[in-house]
Amino acid sequence: MTTTAVRLTALRRVHRDVTALDGVDLDFRTGSFTAVMGPSGSGKSTLLQCAAGLDRPTGGRVEVDGTDLGGLSERRLTLLRRERIGFVFQAFNLLPSLTAAQNVALPLRLAGRRPSRSEVRAVLARVGLADRAGHRPAELSGGQQQRVALARALITRPAVLFGDEPTGALDTTTSRDVLRMLRELVDREGQTIIMVTHDPVAASYADRVVFLVDGRVTGELAAPTAERVAGRMAGLESLERAAC
Numbered sequence: 001m002t003t004t005a006v007r008l009t010a011l012r013r014v015h016r017d018v019t020a021l022d023g024v025d026l027d028f029r030t031g032s033f034t035a036v037m038g039p040s041g042s043g044k045s046t047l048l049q050c051a052a053g054l055d056r057p058t059g060g061r062v063e064v065d066g067t068d069l070g071g072l073s074e075r076r077l078t079l080l081r082r083e084r085i086g087f088v089f090q091a092f093n094l095l096p097s098l099t100a101a102q103n104v105a106l107p108l109r110l111a112g113r114r115p116s117r118s119e120v121r122a123v124l125a126r127v128g129l130a131d132r133a134g135h136r137p138a139e140l141s142g143g144q145q146q147r148v149a150l151a152r153a154l155i156t157r158p159a160v161l162f163g164d165e166p167t168g169a170l171d172t173t174t175s176r177d178v179l180r181m182l183r184e185l186v187d188r189e190g191q192t193i194i195m196v197t198h199d200p201v202a203a204s205y206a207d208r209v210v211f212l213v214d215g216r217v218t219g220e221l222a223a224p225t226a227e228r229v230a231g232r233m234a235g236l237e238s239l240e241r242a243a244c
C-alpha cells in the first residue's frame, strides 16, 4: 500500500519566459488534507494542474498513487486522470442542460461505463443531495451546485481530490458547509485532498498548509488555525511589497 498519494520532485513549469514553478518538492500523504496558499501569481494553480496531470511540467517529476505521470502517453494520462483524480474548480463547471444525477454520472459515461442509478444516488447522498437528483444546475443554489461538482469528482473514487479555490465563489455560510464536507471525506473515508485557497478560514480545515511564493515553497504550517495562517500570509505579502 502506498502511503504517499502525491509526490512532487524538483517540479518546474515555465510558461514561455515566466517561471511559474521553480523547483517544488512536496509529499502529500494518503488520507491527508492539504491547503496550498500564496499570493496571486505564486504558482498555486500551476502546481495543482501539474499534480493532477492537466498540465505537463517543464522539469521534475509528479507521482500520483505510485505512478510517474511523466512516463505516461497522453492516452494513459487521460485514463489515469479519469480514474484516479478528481478536480473541483471555483466555477462549478456543471453542464446546464443535464440534471444533477446526469452531471454526476458523466465521468463514468466518458469512461465507457453505464453508471447504475444506485451508484449515482449513493454519491449524491454522500454530499447531502439525495433529494436533488432530478434538478438542473439553475434550480440549485451555489453551494448545492458545488456539492454536485464534488459528487461528480468523487464518483470514480479518486486517489486524490484537487480543488482550485472550490469555495471561492460561495458565501461564508455555504463555504463552511462545503469545507465541513471536505473535512468529513478525509476523516471518515480517508480521502486525500489538496486544495488551493486564499481564505485563512478555509485553510484551517486542512491538516497542513503549504505556502508558495514565486513558484517556490517558502514554508508550511501543521494543524493550522485561521489566525496563524492569516499571520503568515500577511508576512508573505509584506515581503512581496518590500521586494517590489
Ligand SMILES: Nc1ncnc2c1ncn2[C@@H]1O[C@H](COP(=O)(O)OP(=O)(O)O)[C@@H](O)[C@H]1O
Pocket (backbone or CB within 6 Å): 015, 016, 018, 019, 020, 038, 039, 040, 041, 042, 043, 044, 045, 046, 047
Ligand atoms: N498559460 C500560461 N501562459 C503564460 N503564463 C502563465 C500561464 N499560466 C500561468 N502563467 C503565469 O505563471 C505564474 C503562476 O500562475 P498561477 O499558477 O495561475 O498562479 P496562482 O494560481 O498562484 O495565482 C503567473 O505569473 C502567471 O501569469
Ligand SMILES: [Mg+2]
Pocket (backbone or CB within 6 Å): 044, 045, 046
Ligand atoms: Mg490560481
